[in-house]
Amino acid sequence: xxxxxxxxxxxxxxxxxxxxxxxxxxxxxxxxxxxxxxxxxxxxxxxxxxxxxxxxxxxxxxxxxxxxxxxxxxxxxxxxxxxxxxxxxxxxxxxxxxxxxxxxxxxxxxxxxxxxxxxxxxxxxxxxxxxxxx
Numbered sequence: 001x002x003x004x005x006x007x008x009x010x011x012x013x014x015x016x017x018x019x020x021x022x023x024x025x026x027x028x029x030x031x032x033x034x035x036x037x038x039x040x041x042x043x044x045x046x047x048x049x050x051x052x053x054x055x056x057x058x059x060x061x062x063x064x065x066x067x068x069x070x071x072x073x074x075x076x077x078x079x080x081x082x083x084x085x086x087x088x089x090x091x092x093x094x095x096x097x098x099x100x101x102x103x104x105x106x107x108x109x110x111x112x113x114x115x116x117x118x119x120x121x122x123x124x125x126x127x128x129x130x131x132x133x134x
Contacts (some may be wrong), residue, residue, distance in 0.1 A: 003080040007053025007126050008033045012043040012069065013088070014061040018111075022056060025115045026122060040064025047073055052080070053129045054122060056109070060087035067103045074104030082133050088113075 009032045013019040019036050026032045035050045037043040055073060058105065059066035066087055074080045084108050086107040102110075106128070109121050 005130070006030075006032050007084075007129055008035065008050060009036060009122065010035050010043065010046055010050065010052035010055045012040070012055060012061075012066070013058040014038055015058075018058070021115075022118065025118065028121050029115075032122065040066070042067045043069050044072055045080070047076075047083075051079060053060045054084045054086065054125050054134075056088050056118075056122070057105075059087055061113070067093050070103040070105050082129070084129045084132075086121060086125055 009026055010023045010032060010049040011019050011026075013022070016038060019038065023034045023036050027034045035046055035052060037046045039048075040061055043057070044064075046052075057066045057070055064072075066089070069087050070087065073083055073085060076083075084106045085104065086109055087103075087105045088109045088111060107121055107125055109118065
C-alpha cells in the first residue's frame with residue numbers, strides 16, 4: 001500500500017503488547033507511518049514532536065489517563081484543530097462513550113476489537129482528516 005497520502009498515526013497504550021500489535025498491523029498491513037507512546041506524558045511529547053494526524057488513545061493508563069491526554073491534544077493551540085483522536089478502551093457503556101465525545105474525541109473503538117475493524121476506523125478518520133486539512 002502506498003503511504004504518500006496516509007497520515008502518521010500515534011498509538012498510545014500502556015500495554016506494550018497491545019501497542020505493538022496495533023503498530024505492526026497498521027504499519028505492515030495497511031501502510032500507515034506509526035509512532036508509539038506507552039503513557040500519557042510520553043504521548044504528549046510524541047504528539048508535539050511527531051505531529052501525527054490520528055491518535056489511537058487508550059483510556060485506562062496510569063498517570064495521565066486517556067481522557068486528560070485527549071483534552072490536552074484537542075486544546076493544543078497549533079495542532080488541536082487538525083488531529084483526529086480515536087479513544088480505544090475496554091469500557092463499553094454509554095456513559096464512557098459520552099465522556100469520550102465530551103473530551104473532544106472524534107471516534108471510539110471498543111476492546112477487544114478485530115484488526116479489520118481497527119483498520120476501518122483509522123481509514124474513516126483518515127478520510128475525515130483529509131477534509132479538515134484540505
